[in-house]
Amino acid sequence: MEPLLELENVNMIFENRAGLFAPKRMVGAVVGVNIQLNPGEILAVVGESGCGKTTIGKMVTGLFKPTSGRIKFMGKDIWSLKGRDFFEYRKSVQMVHQDSYAALNPARTIYQSLSAPLFRHKFAKDKKEARARLEELFNMVGLTPPEQFLDKYPHQLSGGQRQRILLARALSVQPKLIVADEPVSMVDVSLRISLLDLMADMNSKFNVAFIYITHDLATARYIATHGRIAVMYLGKIVETGNLNKVLAEPRHPYLQALLSAVPIPDPKIARAMKPLPLRSLDMPDPADPPQGCRFNPRCPYAEAICEREEPPLIQLGDELVACHLVEKIPKWKWTEEATV
Amino acid sequence: MAENILQFKNVTVEFKLHRGVLRAVDRASLDVKRGEILGVVGESGSGKSTLASTVLNIVSSPGEISSGEILYNGKDILKLNDEELRRYRWNDVAMVFQAAQNSMNPVIKIKEQFLETAAAHNIHMSDNDVLYKARRLLEYVRLEADQVLNSYPHQLSGGMKQRTIIAMSLLLDPKLLILDEPTTALDVITQAYIMDILKGIHADLGITMMFLTHDVSIMGKIADRMAVMYAGQVVELGTVDDVFYNSLHPYTKGLIHAAPSLTDDVSKRRPIPGSPPDLINLPPGCRFAKRCGFYNAGFCSGEEQGELIEAKPGHFTTCLEWERMDA
């Protein structure tokens, strides 16, 4: 099966100037990333802010052009596409933003905003058809009764409702891939699961692939239960593989630290968990990453080799881990932490 | 000294808008015990931020505290005059606001912010004394004091700014510290770190803390007791263990089961159906009824119940059917 999306050795380097006369700084937002996504697959890209996950989302949707490397959609480099082919690509890759209020035009009603792509991609010929299609979509994403939402302005709806509208908009053009960048982080906790379930539902019903970008590991479990995960740190992928396996047995020390820090809604377990002792709390400046392994200044297990060489992604069973000492690092388990 | 450092008694906050009157907080009663860490959990529209702003009497207009009392050490702070209020703020009670990282003056250095804060509330400390204390506090929150003091806010990361704000809130040795969403917009690792620091401050300095959040998952780690707010009312109050493992209000139970978790079985999580009520056009009766399993199954009449009942010692709830929930 041909992969739907391929990122081959993709780099995204931003140029930055601190002041008018300061020297130019190169910020490697994304460095040497390789990703393969099959049709209908879900990939969770996880990492803290500054790790490059949002940049990857913007590159996949064609908003940013990588400084080097190729992004191939259905076998073709997206930046070499012209005219009809590019238009087809545009239709096939859609985005769901984090801030549902900012992602909708405040001066237009929901109907006006959502009918535009339908007309553009010829999914509807006139107002009646457009409304019918939108009502169908709204029913699917749980916005019932749909007529109630079409003529409202974004500010008249709640955050959860707007987020569903964003999803409906993305689905309306029948894409093959949806990039969701923190889609639930601005939504109330009690509503998050229903949104995630909805996305998982859309994935299985329509075979739409998802790239789910988040810093919240707990939510990643809900949408990518049968999917994969890629953990990023300072622009590089440090661990990737089947999500459930990776979260059950994290091998990279950064992922282990992340898992120790995620809050658990269970007081007894929460109290017993001890954070992994990181040598430094603060993220290094992405314009000036550490030599060798980017995680080494904070890593509690770092040795000399870690300061010299950048670790490549090594195959470990079904997973890939970028760590020189992966075999030596103690396995991380929930209960083990609890007894410390 | 009295057991309760702060008491909310039937506090109601109303906003008069074109459309009608919005009751952001409705007859909320809550006690904060001296020396404890109290967590208040509430989603959007619950009224928790408005409640927090009443403690320093800084409800943003057009909001007004239309009724109730807020007793600090037995004295109603709503009746304080300007001078007393100035001494009360930051000296007795300090607050770390939501997205505090953005509340620092971007054009002056951190050390001047400390000096300004001190000057605004307390004139008895010399500049040197203030900076000496600031240095100690910054080290306490594990920051490089000299580097931070000489920086501008934009030169610090989100986590560093949050720790700086926490240090600033401790400048005048407050007895009560209120934190509104102290860790939102911060990364998970920084979040855990800050909660750790707060726990340390509590252990070392004995400051009473009240922190408000929409994320029920962070309660478990440091809170002693917790309160749950919904649609402007306090619907449940008790120790963290009681409220988590033996919830006596259907909303609390729903909320805990709806929070995504790393450890639980994925299929056990359930969202709460429906959405919060419109605070201007409140439905009559119990505000949670429409989304409540008991009401929808016919077990509950859905009567209005705004008062907290002491169902069990130290465990309060507003749900009339709490006995059904008692496993």
Added chain:
Amino acid sequence: MSTIKSFFRVINRNKQAFAGLIILLIFLFMALVGPYIIPPATQTNYAERLQLPSSKHLLGTDYAGRDTLSQFVHGSRNVLVVAFLAGLFTLLIAFVIGTVSGVVGGTVDAILMFITNIILTVPSFPIMMVLSMVIKISDPVTFGLVLSIWSWAGLARAIRSQILSLRQRDFIEASRVLGLSLPHIIFAEMLPNITSYIAINFIMIMRGAITASVGLMVLGLVPFSSTHWGMMLQMAISNTGALYGSSAIIYFLVPVLGIVLFQIGCLFFANGLDEALNPRLRTQ
């Protein structure tokens, strides 16, 4: 329909805007219907010259015995038409330049802004004076063009910065990902967000155009039409020595007050326009 209803509801709420709207409507009525109600004052009657207001001549007479009120009413049509055209042309030029600059960016933007900056620094009234001496102005359209040719720079810059900030917004990004065409993004997505800005500026430009047009006429540079207020003022000053006292003062004050009132109407109305056009405030 509901948008129009809610638009007026907001205007009604804001007393100042409501007053402004009433004033503007009165002028509009006067310009459209007035000339049909009040007969034109073409008959000269030197016996009745420079009379004070009376029941026969509500605002007195001019230096040639003609009814002032009638001249005022007939003149208003020309005044408003010229102001409207000036506003329209200014807006169109500013919109095109500002949008092209903001959307295309790069060298095109740099060149356009360079031109804009030059136009901004050179004062517009002297330029208009020179132009009106050089170009024969005989109809409202030409007059409108002359008035607009040096007035679009400020608005162009403002529109450009609005476009630049809109470009960064998530919903514009979403429009691009959805494959919507560039004309659609500019006119259907961005434009509705700057309508209130444009509308307010339009009113203010009209205000300025009236002042400028009257100014040019007072200076005698635009022998345009005899019933224009500017003409009235010019006649008042040159033919009757109105500025030096005497009963001609009424004849002088009428157009002046007319201009002042119109400007007040514009200002007040513009105040409420922002609130009325903002969907968020409208539906509260």
